[in-house]
Amino acid sequence: MTFLIQGVYSFICVLGFSIILNLPRRLLFIASISGMVGWLMYIFVQNLTSNFILPAFIGSIFVGLLGELFAILLKHPATLFTIPGIIPFVPGYGIYYTMYHIVNQDFDAAMTQGATALFIAISIACGIVLATSVMRLLRPFIRQYVYKKM
């Protein structure tokens, strides 16, 4: 049940952000789906572990894989799917909060928040790069499969 609700929330959230980012109209639905899958994986992993890096890493791997797959199938750059897709767990709020603590002279909290945000961002970037590299290896096979079907 929670998954269903979270799925709907994240779908609409990613849809909204896609429109802020001016995503081409035909791709809105697909980008929102990949964002939803990424977020569901994120909360799924979050329930299994107390680690803060792993959920974002796994989530972004899924976003990256789906993005690359859609990129091959629909012939658009993969960024169009990955950038809206990572938005639900991107640490934007974390870096804002870091600066906010610094402005309020709370340096301990700033350090904690800042390190967390930085490492979440690094893990997302790693996840996307990993997914891209894996798909680059698999691309010829997927292409072959798709064309055989057509």
Next chain:
Amino acid sequence: MHSKKAIEIAIKAGKIMLVNGAETYRVEETVKRVAEAGGLSSVNVFVIPTGILLSSEIDGIPATVLERISSEGLDLEAIDRVNRFARLYSSGTMTPDEALEELKILENPPKFSKRARFFFTGLAGGFFVLLSGGNFIEFFLAYWIASFTVWIFDQLTLNFFINNIIGGFIASILGLIGVLAVNRLGGSASLNTVIVGPLMTLVPGVALTNGIRDLISGELLAGSARIMEALFIAVALAFGVGLTLQLSLLLN
């Protein structure tokens, strides 16, 4: 004369991509591909978020062009269109003059109407609040605050730092008023939860992640520049929000 046009096309394509927030490696790849399709030899491209350097050999003499860029945030439609343009152009179906015409059109890609943007910005901010555990009253507040904040933010044409201070200030002052009103009427809403949504629409999380991605793929200069930009946007937002909180302390 022909080489000059080829350089112009390559630089223009790269400029549209970079202005609209494409990743560094994609811009470099595109500029290189378009330049080589235009018949230039020994092409070298160097891209940082604030400029494109393209060098090549024309009649045996090395030539370099530098184009200064100021970025305008993310626009995925523009990136997509230039990407398609690059693919078409390098397949050789376009004359240089046609390509220049096409690029002039691509400079202003179609955008969603103001009303759609207003509506969906609210949904983005509102549902982000729900994702981070807010209740429906907080969703409602975040919806309207996000819409208005981004609407006002879009009208601002000052320097990016000042723009973001104003953005953070507007988001937090609207949030503060909304939360005070809701609590006066007997509902429950917390400022910190409400403000997550509107700030998420301004906050540079994607820029930070893209910067780190550039660093990972070896673009050290471009990556550092993007991360610095993200940090300074965050500082500006924190200034804006801090301003509101100081004001509210004064009023109390």
